[in-house]
Amino acid sequence: MPLVQVTTQESHLHATPSQADYDLFYASRDGDLEEVKWLLTTTGVNVNCREGFRSLSPVMAAADRGHRDVVKLLVKEGADVSLVDEDGYNILHFACIGGDVETVKFVLSLNVVDINSRGGGSRTPVMRAAWSGRRDVVELLVKAGADVSLVDVLGYNTLHWACLGGNVETVEFVLSLNVVDIDARTNSADTAAVMARGWGHQRVVQLLSTEST
CATH class of the missing domain: 1.25.40.20 (Ankyrin repeat-containing domain)
Structure with missing residues (x-):
């Protein structure tokens, strides 16, 4: 699969998240796999929602904390790993900071980010x-x-x-x-x-x- 250019998707960077979006972001950041599953299946949550002054997505936040299972679930449910935050960092940058080798391997296996x-x-x-x-x-x-x-x-x-x-x-x-x-x-x-x-x-x-x- 060819690599694709990462994007900020400017139209979504500053969109106001719903309460369910906030809940998904923080559950992903905290590695609460069961809560993430529940939110994805029972609410109208946006899997690519943005939160915070840096506009991180849930999958970025999960990667940053090394929550491999959450990252995999979010990707399975449609998380866009080509997105970058306001500073230009993508999911691979965050996975590298998080330091979980298996998470980094998984992100690399997607063949999306250079x-x-x-x-x-x-x-x-x-x-x-x-x-x-x-x-x-x-x-x-x-x-x-x-x-x-x-x-x-x-x-x-x-x-x-x-x-x-x-x-x-x-x-x-x-x-x-x-x-x-x-x-x-x-x-x-x-x-x-x-x-x-x-x-x-x-x-x-x-x-x-x-x-x-």
Whole structure:
């Protein structure tokens, strides 16, 4: 199946949700599978409703919290996984932040969202996973074709984001790929080590120091 362009569906971003829509959104966010089932079968709920200042859909909210069963149910019931929020993030970005590997696998299996799609600030899903310290998700994405050499609007690459997150195992994995220059600089001329030090991630600083010698 060819990838499709993700869309905000502007006409629905600011539509006023019904009470049932609100209930669906929060049940999805909280992972209440039985409540989601009930709402989908007994109310006139909009499975692609939007809630909050970022206009997340229920399936985005479920993915963000790693509620795999809810994500699968919503997709089965017609959730549009090509949608993006007001910042441009799609369901894959949210699944990567949520960190549930099986949810990410499921989203990838739909073949709808580009694995290197750009969200807010031109950030890719693998950048979001690295920042969140989701080492297993980063590895999965790389095996599936994620490009860790890409940079966002600030000049941050996946290594920079991993160092900001401070998860040593994630940083080690990104370094092991031998794709990103350990001394690569952002638009403000910061290296990964400078960023890790600035956020107090001393173990990451030590790792980078060892790797650069």
